[in-house]
Amino acid sequence: MERKWWKEGCVYQIYPRSFYDFNGDGIGDLKGITKNLEYVKELGASIIWLNPCYKSPNDDNGYDISDYRAIMDDFGTMEDFDALLEKAHSLGLKIIMDLVVNHTSDEHEWFIKSSSSKDNDKSDWYIWKDQKNNWGACFGGSAWEYCESRGQYYLHSFSKKQPDLNWENKDVRNAVYDLMNYWGDKGIDGFRMDVITMISKDQSFPDGELNGEYGDSSKYTNNGPRIHEFLKEMNEKSISHYDWLTVGEGAGARVEDTLSYTDPKNKELNMIFSFEHMNYAKPQCENNWKEDKFLLPGYKRIYKKWQEGLDQRGWNTLYLENHDQVRSVSRYGNTTTKELWKKSAKALAVMYYLMQGTPYIYMGQELGLTNTCFNSIDEYRDIAAKNDYSVMLSRGFSKEDALRLLNLTSRDNSRTPFPWNENGGFTTSKPWIKYNQDISFINVESEKKDPDSILNFYKKLIALRKNSDTLIYGSFKLLEEDDESLFVYSRTLGDEKYLVVVNMSEDIRQYKTEGKVVLSNYDDSTDVLRSWEAKVVKEK
Template sequence: MYYNNAVQPLQGKDPMTSLPWYHKTAIYQIYPRSFYDSNDDGIGDLQGIIQKLNYLHELGFETLWISPFFSSPQADFGYDISDYTDIAPEYGTMTDALQLIDEVHRREMKIVFDMVMNHTSDQHPWFKESRSSRGNPKADWYLWRDKPNNWMSVTGGSGWHYAEERGQYYWASFLPFQPDLNYRNPEVKQTMLDVVRFWLDKGVDGFRLDIFNYIYKDREFRNNPLSFKLFPSEDDFSGFFQNPKYTVNLPESFEFAKEFRNTCEEFGGRLSIGEVSGGKNILRKFLGDETNNGLTLVFDFKMMNFKFTADYFRVLIREMETHYPKPFMPVYVFSNHDRHRSIYWLKGDMRKAKLLALLQLTARSVPCLYYGEEIGMNNSEFSVATALDPLAQKFWFIPRSLSKRIGMLVNRDEVRTPMQWDGTKNAGFSAAQRTWLPVHENFASINVERQSKDSGSLLNTIRAVMKIRKQEQALQEGSLELLENLPQGVLGYVRKFDNRQVIVLLNFEEQEKEFPFECYECLLKLSASDEAKEKAIRLDGFGGMVVTAGVVRL
């Protein structure tokens, strides 16, 4: 990989700068249980994150998203919260959380917490009180019915569960130990927004919002219509032979997105990024219609099932530009704690991983990278018989051959293994005798220490691209135009800002490509064989380049 260190940041006034920080940042997701263990108990913790902040700062990502570390029975590893304003002891203390916020800010970075607003743990004091009787002060804080209707949970099967104490059924969109809060009760909504204010007041810069599109359910509990689909998709939630018309993406949830945004704005510009799904028209409703007055960002998970071709990404970019024009901003994300790691789809090919990273970090978007992606960490393969993931325990009967064929991740443990820091015991993650999940068996060859010493590694490629992204304002907030008439298998686009043009060229095929092209300066190339000639570009197989076109007179 070649990187031109002579490139300097743009100087002087930036007359077109208008984007808020959360529309030009880059996000790095940390799964705290697996990031770094500071006290040798086999579980990652908040002090572990603090000890690795210099690494993250040097990597170049400006915003850290931390998956939940609030008090929890850990039945779903933090996505079942029993106290929103306290810290699970295995991760640390409130003092540690406040230190983490301060240390992130000291490095001029931002920190985003993962807020689970749709449901609590069944061990939360609110739910314990609610289920105790029909007449207690929190009796209406959750969704209760004398008889279930036909609503199915996200994971299949009825989402209604019987509580003997009050002789009624409660609703859980996800798993039985995660009862949904009743946002039609004004007291519930006020309390949850006050939780948000609690953390904003502590200095948190925003929130990732778990299954935000499930928050409101139909007031009249009408039965969902029949569907002939077995499995839901990103565009169509119909599945398990039911259309969830009355349990997901209700108009009240779109309005609540605006309420949530207004709450955040009480503390100045804050990020809010929604885990929501549906067609792109649905996703836009969570952002706002004509103006971005809802959530600041949403994930578009359809791209997680990407195909590694120029044609696929050309269509993707065109769709993103169509559905998320200014003042909106798309998010490019290819993996997370619930989905296959991106290298899985690339069959372990690091050349392809570098090309994918170059696209993700230079397209017009807020890129979001899952921990370990920067070194090409891959899925592990674990037996469902030993699974800690409650979803794997539910779907133990699905054979791996079938899940592979349909691209389904049954056991999420496989993408949550400890971060691979070096080639020592437990990949340098922990000195414990046993870590909460086994380290991936490839840790001796795939780790941060080893890739740091290799100038052409995926890790150093991402560091170099992030450096250019910071220096070139066009890559942070410039417009994007796709280039036409490029060779088969080559994708190109130009990012424009003020009087500067930065061009990205990507070869998605193994054969080298050479074609006429004039550029001014090469900023980065993925392969030593990539070359910017006088009036031509040569790209190696899976090669990529970032070049400039000089000054454009506007």
């Protein structure tokens, strides 16, 4: 297997709006990130993924871009970005940006011109139709919006302020490659590509199967007919010019799709964010927020499928959290007591981090941040949460049940301010969104001082993988596949073998291992697995 820096590194994701507010306006900014780069370095991460920091009216917190070559006013200036990139590189940290090119903002100059008439040089840069089909938008409502000036509808897979680009148009594609090269020439180290597998649409635009009031478009927008052609062209005209990490957000991507995207011989992308493990037993709009029981054997088999399916050809992404997901310890762990919170957060870290693939840590995950308790819909900031709330009410949910489900599922759970100390420490003024309720003990300052903290455990875990070719490149084998509380697997390279054992429950289990325990969330090791015990054993 070919060695690559992006396989051996650890990616730390920063949501700029919530990381650190340098200028005291309640909103995180680029200078705030630059000020705290040493924190990321000390953690042991080597790559930083920045959520969008381009100019945007912020209908969807920066995923609606109005100028790809300018910095969002809230976050600073291009000079601030250049200073961030320079300091990161001086510390040995790489920076990858978020590329959002399935859609733009409706305030982008391309759309302003395209929407003005049917006979200008940008008239077909977006997807315009005289008649709309039944597709629903991901953020609720119809995926089509009527434009008076053209007398036509435009497609928006997300918010109506996020019109979809027409990737069938070669001029659109070349404009995208040009902006990628602009950032590449600045010296960035790659891109995470937002909903990139949605850029090729079925050009017949058929109605989708009804899911409530609107049709499901995913069959006709995910992994579309020309997607591989477009990505190969993108690689040829941009990606191949740089030594980049490229990871695509793979809406609807299966193992076989991901192999096509990530097999090096196909010259497309390095990695894909898949969602099968994240969507397992998850309440969401598509299943009317049904709260299915989480069964560990089914969850483990998803990992097995992806680990074995991409082995030797593709490359996995390893993650439990990001800006679109809830906090992992609240979803999968146990937060009923501080001791169980700490043990389960560490156990979850060991469980996912040592599989084959590049690990991603979302800011605050390394502290064990929990979901935030929002007491009213007015406390939410996310457009998706507000739309979900409206849909729930329209489907007969009570306000109390709707809020309870949002507290379990909302993206705002991961977007609250990063806690630097017990008072918050994110800003000197009122933050743009409320703090998590647990920051009195879940914060950087407190956890740095505690040798047994989740933060210090993550540092050990990151260092363990960093210094082991076996834990990076070794083969994966799932053990105890049908066990309802144990997640056990091995990593093997040549004559070296590691065993990863995690008790994903409060149950006491007998499980004997042989070899040297190189990492554990308990001080001692026995033949008994205690509540949420996790250990890594070097067998030979």
